[in-house]
Amino acid sequence: MNRFSWTAMVFGAMALLASCQKDEALSAGEQEITQETLARIADLGFGTDKVERHDDGYLVEGDIVLTEQMLNSSPDRKTLRIAEVEQYHTFNLVNGLPRTITLSASGRKVPESLTNAIQDAAARYNDENLGITFQYIGNKGGGDINVKLTKTRQYIASAGFPSGGDPYPTVNYSSGYTSYSAGFMATVLAHEIGHCIGFRHTDYMNRAYSCGSGGNEGQATSGVGAVLIPGTPSGPDAGSWMLACLSASTNRPFNTNDKKALDYLY
Numbered sequence: 001m002n003r004f005s006w007t008a009m010v011f012g013a014m015a016l017l018a019s020c021q022k023d024e025a026l027s028a029g030e031q032e033i034t035q036e037t038l039a040r041i042a043d044l045g046f047g048t049d050k051v052e053r054h055d056d057g058y059l060v061e062g063d064i065v066l067t068e069q070m071l072n073s074s075p076d077r078k079t080l081r082i083a084e085v086e087q088y089h090t091f092n093l094v095n096g097l098p099r100t101i102t103l104s105a106s107g108r109k110v111p112e113s114l115t116n117a118i119q120d121a122a123a124r125y126n127d128e129n130l131g132i133t134f135q136y137i138g139n140k141g142g143g144d145i146n147v148k149l150t151k152t153r154q155y156i157a158s159a160g161f162p163s164g165g166d167p168y169p170t171v172n173y174s175s176g177y178t179s180y181s182a183g184f185m186a187t188v189l190a191h192e193i194g195h196c197i198g199f200r201h202t203d204y205m206n207r208a209y210s211c212g213s214g215g216n217e218g219q220a221t222s223g224v225g226a227v228l229i230p231g232t233p234s235g236p237d238a239g240s241w242m243l244a245c246l247s248a249s250t251n252r253p254f255n256t257n258d259k260k261a262l263d264y265l266y
């Protein structure tokens, strides 16, 4: 099995270990998450399978951070019909276009591979001539979206969704994944930036499509939302940069449907 989710491979091994110890005590991370919190996560439209504690809130779907602030907000209850098609975004998007979004890196010894990958990811977006332009400003932090190098085995990278018309401000990137190929790293960063500006997983309705197992990540008509982007095809798309899982050799530049979706939103 060479597929792994945005949750680090190491976590896969940990999950396996945990399942061998069924009926014994839950891990510390699991104990901290109350039923009330799980209910609020479900209310926002996310699956409650494998919810974990994250420095900035809770980690769902392998790489999406839900902050306390987001959990405490009242979900927008408007119902949106989801057509039989493929690209999905959240209700909240980045406003005030055209707009430049600055990107930075921070952390101890940010490797060149990471700063190159951030710039590659920015170039992938900028090549589409969107209403948002990404600009890398260096590795001392301070960007609208800061890529923070973290020592974690919990995930490869993580990010959240926009709020108040602004992008989610942080992408955490695990230092264990800084010596992968340039294409892999640019794909991971373009994917996390995709969450920061409001893209959900392309196969959120069936993670098994890219992950090999797993079900629907969450409801589509309330909470954070999973709104169909018109003109994108039905069913998951084999090459989309917003698929929930990837392998160590994955490189997913934007495909035709990705470009259509980006162009529609921005």
Ligand SMILES: [Zn+2]
Residues within 6 Å of the ligand: 006, 063, 064, 191, 195, 201, 244
């Ligand atoms: Zn993701």
